[in-house]
Amino acid sequence: MEKEICYLKSLDKRNCTGCGACYSICPQKAIQMEEDVEGFLYPQIEQTKCINCHLCENVCPINRNLLDIKPKAFSYITNSEENLKNSSSGGAFGDIVDAFYEENRTVIYGCKFDDNNCAIHFGTQDKEQIGVFKKSKYVQSNLLNVFEEIKKYLIEDYKIVFSGTPCQVSGLKSFLSKDYENLLSVDIICHGVPSQKLLDYYIMEESKKNNSKIKSLNFREKVIDKNGRYNSRNIRLNLEDGRVVIKNVKQSSYLLGFHNHLFYRPSCYFCNFAQINRDSDITIADCWGINTVNSDKDVHKGVSCVIINSDKGQKVFENMNGQKDKISINFIVNNNYSYSAPTKYHKNREKFFNNLTVDNFEKKINKYTKRSFLGKVLGYIKRIINTK
Ligand SMILES: Cc1cc2nc3c(=O)[nH]c(=O)nc-3n(C[C@H](O)[C@H](O)[C@H](O)COP(=O)(O)OP(=O)(O)OC[C@H]3O[C@@H](n4cnc5c(N)ncnc54)[C@H](O)[C@@H]3O)c2cc1C
Numbered sequence: 448m449e450k451e452i453c454y455l456k457s458l459d460k461r462n463c464t465g466c467g468a469c470y471s472i473c474p475q476k477a478i479q480m481e482e483d484v485e486g487f488l489y490p491q492i493e494q495t496k497c498i499n500c501h502l503c504e505n506v507c508p509i510n511r512n513l514l515d516i517k518p519k520a521f522s523y524i525t526n527s528e529e530n531l532k533n534s535s536s537g538g539a540f541g542d543i544v545d546a547f548y549e550e551n552r553t554v555i556y557g558c559k560f561d562d563n564n565c566a567i568h569f570g571t572q573d574k575e576q577i578g579v580f581k582k583s584k585y586v587q588s589n590l591l592n593v594f595e596e597i598k599k600y601l602i603e604d605y606k607i608v609f610s611g612t613p614c615q616v617s618g619l620k621s622f623l624s625k626d627y628e629n630l631l632s633v634d635i636i637c638h639g640v641p642s643q644k645l646l647d648y649y650i651m652e653e654s655k656k657n658n659s660k661i662k663s664l665n666f667r668e669k670v671i672d673k674n675g676r677y678n679s680r681n682i683r684l685n686l687e688d689g690r691v692v693i694k695n696v697k698q699s700s701y702l703l704g705f706h707n708h709l710f711y712r713p714s715c716y717f718c719n720f721a722q723i724n725r726d727s728d729i730t731i732a733d734c735w736g737i738n739t740v741n742s743d744k745d746v747h748k749g750v751s752c753v754i755i756n757s758d759k760g761q762k763v764f765e766n767m768n769g770q771k772d773k774i775s776i777n778f779i780v781n782n783n784y785s786y787s788a789p790t791k792y793h794k795n796r797e798k799f800f801n802n803l804t805v806d807n808f809e810k811k812i813n814k815y816t817k818r819s820f821l822g823k824v825l826g827y828i829k830r831i832i833n834t835k
């Protein structure tokens with residue numbers, strides 16, 4: 448593959464995932480992560496503080512050489528009904544934490560929503576708190592100072608679970624620059640992230656429509672439809688006045704834009720981390736397609752796909768108590784596109800972001816995701832196959 452040039456040198460946004468490894472490593476604290484017009488964070492160097500040590504350019508994971516691995520994969524369903532209900536998929540993440548955790552010497556890092564519905568990374572030593580990490584947040588999380596914090600804990604011999612997108616795991620590994628036996632890294636199969644600004648627009652739009660502020664939200668509400676089938680592609684809005692609003696992909700502008708790949712970070716469409724070789728010990732995802740080979744399993748009720756990438760991951764997996772069934776890597780490649788290839792660039796992405804405001808947000812999403820007749824027919828056939 449042709450060598451990419453780090454964003455700090457090229458200013459090419461395709462080459463920056465926003466992991467903040469450069470921000471974290473700078474000995475002068477000369478780098479700030481600043482929001483661009485689309486709402487994505489990029490590093491900016493304050494030249495007066497810079498001593499030209501080049502650490503920031505060298506730590507950039509964009510060209511990280513991912514070693515050849517021989518992963519093994521399983522479909523996975525937790526035995527805990529509560530964990531299954533509260534998780535996006537089959538509850539793999541919760542069971543991974545259970546299998547790795549040791550009282551008083553483990554810190555668990557993941558993505559949660561803060562009180563303003565902003566996605567951030569956060570660490571906790573309290574296993575009871577990991578509910579805040581469960582359920583996918585379909586927005587890019589801000590890593591803040593988490594990499595430096597993790598390094599400190601690792602040196603003090605704490606056990607760390609870090610969960611995030613593949614680019615965040617690679618950013619962390621690059622920042623740490625050596626292997627730590629006490630670090631367990633877990634990534635997801637990831638097709639891309641919108642910016643916090645877009646989510647803020649959506650929240651404003653829904654607050655206006657519902658005449659109440661949005662207190663909290665969940666992107667993977669598992670709903671049983673009128674045919675008795677589960678569907679997990681719903682957003683749940685908990686309003687401040689106590690009402691609950693649940694919307695599916697057709698009813699929620701944000702879900703529509705997200706699932707149509709309209710407004711991801713530029714680097715997501717050129718993602719170097721969407722490949723079988725990974726930096727993480729374990730990859731988790733939805734086990735899309737499992738219902739076509741085993742009709743007893745309902746991916747929308749929750750079936751995870753757990754991919755073991757390292758010996759450390761294997762040991763943890765052996766201590767997980769859920770229902771495990773071996774599947775082939777090819778099965779995942781065929782059913783979960785983002786496991787091994789970046790998402791295709793949306794032809795209307797630029798038009799969508801051009802002059803975007805909170806007032807035209809929904810209108811633009813509807814306009815630029817409208818599918819042709821042929822697209823609709825193909826989508827219908829795909830849905831029929833997936834629900835069989
Ligand atoms: C932006 C995004 C895109 C995804 N794309 C795909 C896909 O293409 N195919 C697929 O099969 N699965 C995808 N997933 C993963 C899937 O939705 C589930 O998160 C995954 O199957 C884990 O389910 P679980 O039941 O084991 O975990 P849960 O208990 O639901 O835990 C969720 C885990 O994801 C982490 N997480 C949540 N939101 C974020 C975020 N914004 N950034 C970083 N980490 C986060 C949490 O820290 C936690 O570890 C995506 C998730 C996200 C957040």
Ligand code: SF4
Pocket residue numbers: 472473474475476477478492496497498499500501502503504
């Ligand atoms: S070159 Fe060194 S001092 Fe300058 S911004 Fe990069 S890491 Fe900081």
Ligand code: SF4
Pocket residue numbers: 464612613614615637638639640712714715716718719720721
């Ligand atoms: S698609 Fe790639 S670059 Fe985008 S958030 Fe996911 S792992 Fe990072």
